[in-house]
Amino acid sequence: MTGEGQFAYTDGSKYEGAFVDSMKHGKGKMTYPNGAVYEGDWVKGLHEGNGEYTMQTGNKYVGSFKDDMMDGSGTFTWKNGNVYVGDFKEDTRTGNGKFTHFLGTIILDGAWDQNQFRG
DSSP, X not given: OOEEEEEEOTTSOEEEEEEETTEEEEEEEEEOTTSOEEEEEEETTEEEEEXXXXXXXXXXXXXXXXXXXXXXXXXXXXXXXXXXXXXXXXTEEEEEEEEEOTTSOEEEEEEEETTEEOO
């Protein structure tokens, strides 16, 4: 299948968007059975490019993806309102970034490595 369409998976997932050679490719939205939703760019069936991923926990990431992982610049917002804005590498806060408490106070601003603040 090539073009726009919808596909319902046996696990309850549902995809709406672009296909190329029967793979999710281009803009699309995937709703998972656990309530998580990804909407954005796809390349050969993977999250790749810019997108928005709302997790079943209520946490949300908006930004760049590579090989199905948060990778590049983005914003991660926890359900409680805490926010990290900065760099990601392979699903971790790695690079420069700023963590802000839900009350608005900047708590950590600087270098990060695999989710650990380094200063």
